Amino acid sequence: xxxxxxxxxxxxxxxxxxxxxxxxxxxxxxxxxxxxxxxxxxxxxxxxxxxxxxxxxxxxxxxxxxxxxxxxxxxxxxxxxxx
Amino acid sequence: xxxxxxxxxxxxxxxxxxxxxxxxxxxxxxxxxxxxxxxxxxxxxxxxxxxxxxxxxxxxxxxxxxxxxxxxxxxxxxxxxxxxxxxxxxxxxxxxxxxxxxxxxxxxxxxxxxxxxxxxxxxxxxxxxxxxxxxxxxxxxxxxxxxxxxxxxxxxxxxxxxxxxxxxxxxxxxxxxxxxxxxxxxxxxxxxxxxxxxxxxxxxxxxxxxxxxxxxxxxxxxxxxxxxxxxxxxxxxxx
Numbered sequence: 001x002x003x004x005x006x007x008x009x010x011x012x013x014x015x016x017x018x019x020x021x022x023x024x025x026x027x028x029x030x031x032x033x034x035x036x037x038x039x040x041x042x043x044x045x046x047x048x049x050x051x052x053x054x055x056x057x058x059x060x061x062x063x064x065x066x067x068x069x070x071x072x073x074x075x076x077x078x079x080x081x082x083x
Numbered sequence: 084x085x086x087x088x089x090x091x092x093x094x095x096x097x098x099x100x101x102x103x104x105x106x107x108x109x110x111x112x113x114x115x116x117x118x119x120x121x122x123x124x125x126x127x128x129x130x131x132x133x134x135x136x137x138x139x140x141x142x143x144x145x146x147x148x149x150x151x152x153x154x155x156x157x158x159x160x161x162x163x164x165x166x167x168x169x170x171x172x173x174x175x176x177x178x179x180x181x182x183x184x185x186x187x188x189x190x191x192x193x194x195x196x197x198x199x200x201x202x203x204x205x206x207x208x209x210x211x212x213x214x215x216x217x218x219x220x221x222x223x224x225x226x227x228x229x230x231x232x233x234x235x236x237x238x239x240x241x242x243x244x245x246x247x248x249x250x251x252x253x254x255x256x257x258x259x260x261x262x263x264x265x266x267x268x269x270x271x272x273x274x275x276x277x278x279x280x281x282x283x284x285x286x287x288x289x290x291x292x293x294x295x296x297x298x299x300x301x302x303x304x305x306x307x308x309x310x311x312x313x314x315x316x317x318x319x320x321x322x
Contacts, residue, residue: 001114049213050139053205057221062307065228069314076318 008042015039026071033064134280135289140210143217144295148274151295152259154217155302159256162306162313169317183233191233198226206300210289216296220303227304228311236315245312248305255302259295 015035022028036059043052112118125138125146135141143151183191202222209215231239263274271277278290287293 050137050215050218053214053218054221057218057225061225062221065225065311066314069311069318073314073318 004045008045011038012042029064029067033060036060133289134283135210136284140215144292155259158306162309165313169313188234195229202226209296210292216299217303220300223304224307243308248308251301252305255298259298
């Protein structure tokens with residue numbers, strides 16, 4: 001295993017831990033996108049560029065956006081019920 | 084249940100998991116030593132047989148094309164489900180204030196075409212270099228969503244008229260299935276190549292993989308836009 005591979009694996013581990021430690025859902029969504037970015041780095045280092053492209057599009061783009069829309073709906077509803 | 088008992092149960096569980104995990108990892112093949120024959124065979128035969136210099140594209144759209152059909156239909160089913168649940172027929176008409184500042188709007192409006200073009204590039208060159216319909220499709224979809232995030236809702240709605248996106252979504256999925264059934268009707272295997280192959284490494288080299296790749300790209304891009312439109316309408320709809 002070359003050092004870069006080890007570093008990218010440690011980064012993924014650290015980012016995954018950060019997702020679990022972040023308790024606020026909004027913050028967790030953004031930290032999760034960073035976790036996916038670490039995964040993308042891992043895929044590139046392990047010479048899987050196709051998987052890396054999928055991961056960056058889905059993990060850093062599509063998935064956070066869908067979660068954010070859901071969160072916005074929930075907050076709008078909570079806001080509405082307080083009024 | 085007291086804290087002590089809970090921690091005790093956790094310790095037993097964690098120890099068990101650690102032991103099983105260590106046992107499993109110890110039994111793994113050595114790092115970098117892939118034992119399966121499938122990858123080795125494909126690496127040898129895919130490029131001469133399918134003329135696709137990106138072996139992944141040859142696997143996705145030819146050797147395991149039937150799997151890809153399933154993936155496409157999963158996506159179609161997911162989007163259909165969201166549309167059936169959330170589509171109410173009414174779009175919110177109220178003009179919302181743009182969320183972004185003038186500077187962000189100006190920069191985003193110029194970045195969107197670049198991102199869109201990059202998505203198209205990723206789809207087009209999928210069979211030649213890393214990329215392809217699935218990755219490029221999400222990028223195209225995301226570039227359009229960027230219009231909503233960085234410019235405003237009206238701009239996003241103007242480029243994604245729902246009837247057109249509906250048609251693209253269904254049409255692309257139908258085209259993928261149609262090509263498979265067409266090759267069956269012609270007496271070939273399901274999704275077998277029916278176009279002439281060209282010199283390896285250029286756009287026309289892998290024959291009908293290109294068509295399947297584009298069908299997947301259009302389907303994924305439309306699916307993502309539709310998903311976003313439905314969620315957005317649901318978000319904007321009055322309770």
